[in-house]
Amino acid sequence: MAVFIPEEKISEIKNAADIVDIVSEAVLLKKAGKNHLGLCPFHSEKTPSFTVSPDKQIFYCFGCGTGGNVFSFLMKQEGLTFPEAVRVLGKRYGIDIPERPLSPEQKKKISERESLLDINRRAMEFYHQALNAGGPGQGARSYLKKRGISQKTIDDFKLGYARDGWDHLLKFFLNQRVSPALLEKSGLVLPKKNKNGYYDRFRSRIMFPIFDASVQVVGFGGRVLDDSLPKYLNSPETVVYNKRRSLYGIQRAKDKCRSADSVFIVEGYLDVIALHQHGIENTVATLGTALTPDHVRMLTRFAGNMVLVYDSDEAGIRSARRCIDTFWQEHVDFRRQDVFREENADTHILVLPAGHDPDSFVFEKGSELFLKAAAGAPGIITFLINCAIDKHGLATEGKVRIIKDLQAPLAAINDRVAQSLYVQQLAERLGIAENAIRERVNEVAAHKEHRAAANERFAGSGEPAHISGLREPDSTGRRMQMVDIGNRFERQIIAMMLQFSDILPEVDNLKVLNYFENTILKDVGKYILKSNIDSADRISELMSRVDSDQKRKLIAALAMGDESWNMKGCLRLLGKFVESGQKLRDRGVLDEQIRAAEKNNDHELLLKLLSQKQKMAERSEKQKMAILSDK
Numbered sequence: 001m002a003v004f005i006p007e008e009k010i011s012e013i014k015n016a017a018d019i020v021d022i023v024s025e026a027v028l029l030k031k032a033g034k035n036h037l038g039l040c041p042f043h044s045e046k047t048p049s050f051t052v053s054p055d056k057q058i059f060y061c062f063g064c065g066t067g068g069n070v071f072s073f074l075m076k077q078e079g080l081t082f083p084e085a086v087r088v089l090g091k092r093y094g095i096d097i098p099e100r101p102l103s104p105e106q107k108k109k110i111s112e113r114e115s116l117l118d119i120n121r122r123a124m125e126f127y128h129q130a131l132n133a134g135g136p137g138q139g140a141r142s143y144l145k146k147r148g149i150s151q152k153t154i155d156d157f158k159l160g161y162a163r164d165g166w167d168h169l170l171k172f173f174l175n176q177r178v179s180p181a182l183l184e185k186s187g188l189v190l191p192k193k194n195k196n197g198y199y200d201r202f203r204s205r206i207m208f209p210i211f212d213a214s215v216q217v218v219g220f221g222g223r224v225l226d227d228s229l230p231k232y233l234n235s236p237e238t239v240v241y242n243k244r245r246s247l248y249g250i251q252r253a254k255d256k257c258r259s260a261d262s263v264f265i266v267e268g269y270l271d272v273i274a275l276h277q278h279g280i281e282n283t284v285a286t287l288g289t290a291l292t293p294d295h296v297r298m299l300t301r302f303a304g305n306m307v308l309v310y311d312s313d314e315a316g317i318r319s320a321r322r323c324i325d326t327f328w329q330e331h332v333d334f335r336r337q338d339v340f341r342e343e344n345a346d347t348h349i350l351v352l353p354a355g356h357d358p359d360s361f362v363f364e365k366g367s368e369l370f371l372k373a374a375a376g377a378p379g380i381i382t383f384l385i386n387c388a389i390d391k392h393g394l395a396t397e398g399k400v401r402i403i404k405d406l407q408a409p410l411a412a413i414n415d416r417v418a419q420s421l422y423v424q425q426l427a428e429r430l431g432i433a434e435n436a437i438r439e440r441v442n443e444v445a446a447h448k449e450h451r452a453a454a455n456e457r458f459a460g461s462g463e464p465a466h467i468s469g470l471r472e473p474d475s476t477g478r479r480m481q482m483v484d485i486g487n488r489f490e491r492q493i494i495a496m497m498l499q500f501s502d503i504l505p506e507v508d509n510l511k512v513l514n515y516f517e518n519t520i521l522k523d524v525g526k527y528i529l530k531s532n533i534d535s536a537d538r539i540s541e542l543m544s545r546v547d548s549d550q551k552r553k554l555i556a557a558l559a560m561g562d563e564s565w566n567m568k569g570c571l572r573l574l575g576k577f578v579e580s581g582q583k584l585r586d587r588g589v590l591d592e593q594i595r596a597a598e599k600n601n602d603h604e605l606l607l608k609l610l611s612q613k614q615k616m617a618e619r620s621e622k623q624k625m626a627i628l629s630d631k
């Protein structure tokens with residue numbers, strides 16, 4: 001049932017809840033100045049870097065970069081969704097959550113959604129009965145039996161059978177007065193080419209109902225019993241089924257994932273089923289798609305460790321490369337510091353011996369050997385290094401190719417510490433100087449991130465902190481690992497906006513955000529301006545409103561500092577920032593004109609433009625000197 005929690009209630013609950021109380025239930029906190037410190041529950045550490053600010057009602061871990069408000073803490077700690085966390089806190093603080101009356105639009109949407117879920121559930125029962133009944137289901141049952149699948153598994157996963165014929169399911173629903181239009185929306189029937197009626201999508205297939213985490217049937221997969229094609233047929237995307245967000249088996253896997261803190265990700269329905277039947281219940285499958293950021297987000301709610309299981313090196317390599325992109329994309333929320341904690345990187349690639357998929361492996365060799373193989377599975381990057389060495393060998397030519405293969409994946413790792421550890425590992429294994437590899441990686445990284453402009457903007461002008469005379473965001477001297485995105489100038493402006501709200505009107509007036517290079521920081525800046533919250537816990541409130549966990553962490557990190565901001569220093573910082581942004585823009589325009597003049601062979605214009613550029617460069621040099629000297 002979709003439930004809407006009114007905005008005011010969320011605020012009321014947030015105001016009533018105290019983050020120190022809530023965190024204290026899970027973490028032993030000690031007071032340290034204004035804040036409380038403890039050992040982080042989200043990564044293993046010996047010295048406390050998990051910080052809770054009662055003033056700001058937020059937490060931030062300087063070790064792993066996790067941060068957020070009281071809701072995010074509960075979500076992460078207990079594996080709850082946002083509405084669940086709101087409810088838990090509401091109950092605890094005695095605040096009732098009424099269900100808001102829905103608009104007709106919302107009602108229609110919800111009722112369509114619920115109708116489709118209901119149709120899917122009834123179709124599941126229909127197929128399941130057909131499999132268990134005698135007669136036509138017999139063949140399908142003996143097929144499953146031949147593959148070693150028990151009756152208990154059939155019932156647990158509600159497997160079914162779609163009989164041969166064009167309209168068994170259609171008739172079943174028409175008899176129950178379900179409209180064909182709605183059936184079509186469920187994807188279970190298709191309109192005939194001549195538009196004269198409908199027919200069943202799934203025929204002569206074993207049916208695998210696909211559930212979401214709250215055990216609703218969102219779609220189906222169907223497998224043939226013989227060698228005909230397509231071997232597998234899936235529901236199309238519908239209002240309730242999105243394959244990029246669905247994982248087969250999640251409804252039965254999630255509890256085990258939580259208790260094991262790990263999840264196996266396989267590729268097929270029968271792989272999931274075989275592993276579950278062998279007691280390896282923390283297993284899910286993607287549905288005809290690579291692992292998406294949405295999948296990763298969902299799984300990190302249930303498990304810290306992920307093992308991706310493949311039946312060949314090639315599939316493993318392809319997926320490992322895609323995963324790196326998925327995990328390290330800027331907009332993806334992922335506990336990336338955790339992935340690369342040296343001792344146990346927590347995303348692994350398991351490639352089974354040739355000729356095996358998880359299904360055949362576990363039936364032939366048993367669950368113990370499977371788990372043993374999984375325990376030895378390398379982390380993503382180590383896996384790629386192994387594969388490249390296997391493929392190219394360690395002769396000189398081979399080493400050159402290995403570096404070529406690996407430079408892009410290495411460059412994609414945003415976490416500098418992790419990156420440098422892997423560069424080191426590769427250098428050691430190849431017997432090459434680290435610097436040589438690092439240079440290649442840096443080249444790729446620079447190229448990839450289009451950072452040239454941002455670097456140019458600040459080249460030679462010294463650190464922005466010197467310009468403004470402001471202190472480092474974190475005065476304890478600990479570096480903020482999370483906050484490596486964007487350049488320091490932009491980060492500092494966001495920190496200022498979070499900690500010193502008096503400056504917000506000026507940020508708006510000067511259109512400061514227009515000059516931001518980093519889109520995430522820019523987005524966060526926009527949120528801060530837009531939200532215009534005037535209350536003591538505006539930072540925590542802001543966190544409830546941003547749309548990704550990464551932004552939440554970023555806000556936590558940048559808000560945590562306690563600097564003494566003053567209007568004059570802040571205005572100066574903004575002024576300089578805008579000025580250099582404008583200059584960069586002017587220079588871009590000038591460069592365009594120069595290129596055009598070159599192309600048109602207009603020598604006179606070209607000379608004029610080049611001299612303008614020269615003057616501009618001299619001016620900016622002089623300004624830099626001035627800034628540095630009046631520091």
Ligand SMILES: [Zn+2]
Pocket residue numbers: 040041042043050061062063064065066
């Ligand atoms: Zn931590």
